[in-house]
Amino acid sequence: MSDKFTVIVAGAGPGGCIFARDLAKAGIDVTVYEKGDYETIGHNWSDAMERSALEATGFAAPFEGSVNTGPLVKSKDAAGNPAGIYEQHAYPYMEVWAPDYSSRKTVNFRYVTTDRRALGKLLVDQARRAGADVLFQHEVVDVILAGGKSLGDVEVTGVVVKDLETGEARSLQADIVADDTGFNAILRTKLPSSTGIAGKFSNEEFAMVHRTVRKRNKDVIDPVADHYRYGYNMGYQWIQYLNEDEIDTGAGVRHDPKNPDPKDIVEEFISRHPSISDEVIRGGGGLCLVGRSPASLVAGGFVVIGDAASQTIPMTGCGAGGAMMGGKFAAEAVIAAASKGKNDCDALWEYNRQWFVGSKRGANYAGLTALRNILQDLTHDDISFLFRKDILSNEMLTDSINGIFTLPDLPTMLKTLGGGITRPGLLLKLNAATTAGTKIFKHYLAYPPEWDAARFEAWKVKADRLFAATVK
Numbered sequence: 001m002s003d004k005f006t007v008i009v010a011g012a013g014p015g016g017c018i019f020a021r022d023l024a025k026a027g028i029d030v031t032v033y034e035k036g037d038y039e040t041i042g043h044n045w046s047d048a049m050e051r052s053a054l055e056a057t058g059f060a061a062p063f064e065g066s067v068n069t070g071p072l073v074k075s076k077d078a079a080g081n082p083a084g085i086y087e088q089h090a091y092p093y094m095e096v097w098a099p100d101y102s103s104r105k106t107v108n109f110r111y112v113t114t115d116r117r118a119l120g121k122l123l124v125d126q127a128r129r130a131g132a133d134v135l136f137q138h139e140v141v142d143v144i145l146a147g148g149k150s151l152g153d154v155e156v157t158g159v160v161v162k163d164l165e166t167g168e169a170r171s172l173q174a175d176i177v178a179d180d181t182g183f184n185a186i187l188r189t190k191l192p193s194s195t196g197i198a199g200k201f202s203n204e205e206f207a208m209v210h211r212t213v214r215k216r217n218k219d220v221i222d223p224v225a226d227h228y229r230y231g232y233n234m235g236y237q238w239i240q241y242l243n244e245d246e247i248d249t250g251a252g253v254r255h256d257p258k259n260p261d262p263k264d265i266v267e268e269f270i271s272r273h274p275s276i277s278d279e280v281i282r283g284g285g286g287l288c289l290v291g292r293s294p295a296s297l298v299a300g301g302f303v304v305i306g307d308a309a310s311q312t313i314p315m316t317g318c319g320a321g322g323a324m325m326g327g328k329f330a331a332e333a334v335i336a337a338a339s340k341g342k343n344d345c346d347a348l349w350e351y352n353r354q355w356f357v358g359s360k361r362g363a364n365y366a367g368l369t370a371l372r373n374i375l376q377d378l379t380h381d382d383i384s385f386l387f388r389k390d391i392l393s394n395e396m397l398t399d400s401i402n403g404i405f406t407l408p409d410l411p412t413m414l415k416t417l418g419g420g421i422t423r424p425g426l427l428l429k430l431n432a433a434t435t436a437g438t439k440i441f442k443h444y445l446a447y448p449p450e451w452d453a454a455r456f457e458a459w460k461v462k463a464d465r466l467f468a469a470t471v472k
């Protein structure tokens, strides 16, 4: 190990930037290599971001009201330049509608709509101000490996980085390499498959999402309330105001060629709502990860953060907050390891423990993934029935949309039995989903507290078996 502890981060997404910022603040030498550009970092639209993750990573989220206020809310600065990251319209509560519009629920929506380009730049600025180097137009193309082939033996000792402007590739050594390259997990997937954490995400672990921000046609009376339509094509569709003049609408569907293109769903919705004009302000789309995390987020000299680690809420694909929390937890573990002059799997294990057990994020997401796997072929009619019977209640929807797996309690089970009696097949499926989800949630809470090859292997085998039972 070098005299000064050095860290290389691949990717300047929200997770990579928080990780680099926190390490630099602790005096660690950290360099971020990002293949894109500063001006186009993030998304060209605004995303729903978890208030709790923003607050935990040092951003004052506005007080819950119907209008966002505070210094980070979008406005123009004294020179007329755009400033701030949060959209003006606030969502303490969100109406969630059944796929067939027959029933509505009210969900405590613990998100703040946040401009992802403005946030992306702010995160890079914060990392730089803390002392991290952030180099754009640099693509990490390979990892340098030493040691053996199993998770406890392998060591990542550096990366190969290509300067996209000059075409020059260089091999660089580091004590820790972090993979924050998004759902392609460019570095994690180059580890030996015998580590058990190198697998690529499968097609079924993605949703296809499209969103468009349009100018609002204020002359037309069209009472479209802000809402989410839940379970539509096993995904969701939404409309929300960003401010007086802009409407954001979009759809996400399970990544399956049989499903309609989300762009068509959005166009059809807009055709029914003349208050949404043809004037496109921002928008775009792509694949959104709704899959399962690898069994470990660390190896010797290596941590995985954000989408590369599937730190996304499986019911919605929201992963910016999870990535920031992953970056924070990974930084805490690396700082502790560096203080002991260590970088092995054992020294970094605290990141796994904190993600899966301490914060319960990993356990919640795993439980929700099991529910999603089993319930994903429910029809629109089934889901609408569950809404009407209040089996999908305000509380259940609030939890799952906010990334929390809730263990079913007795009154809920009784209500389920009473309400679902006319559809025994559906009842059986619900029971299978909650049983599997509960087993998986509990199994994740029993994640090995420290690195132990045999214990980890036994835990992983059981996790794979439990998940295998949730897919057809």
Ligand SMILES: Cc1cc2nc3c(=O)[nH]c(=O)nc-3n(C[C@H](O)[C@H](O)[C@H](O)COP(=O)(O)OP(=O)(O)OC[C@H]3O[C@@H](n4cnc5c(N)ncnc54)[C@H](O)[C@@H]3O)c2cc1C
Pocket (backbone or CB within 6 Å): 010, 011, 012, 013, 014, 015, 016, 033, 034, 035, 036, 041, 042, 046, 047, 048, 049, 050, 138, 139, 140, 141, 180, 181, 182, 183, 186, 209, 210, 211, 284, 285, 286, 287, 288, 305, 306, 307, 308, 312, 317, 318, 319, 320, 321, 323, 324
């Ligand atoms: C259409 C759509 C809508 C979404 N809506 C929401 C939402 O409302 N709320 C929410 O929380 N999340 C949403 N997400 C998901 C969210 O964008 C991701 O979960 C989040 O950005 C993941 O952050 P990350 O830190 O993993 O990095 P990413 O944002 O995935 O960024 C990875 C970075 O790594 C760079 N990179 C990739 N490969 C390399 C390489 N080899 N070398 C160097 N750099 C590399 C990329 O250029 C990129 O900048 C949405 C995603 C999509 C596609």
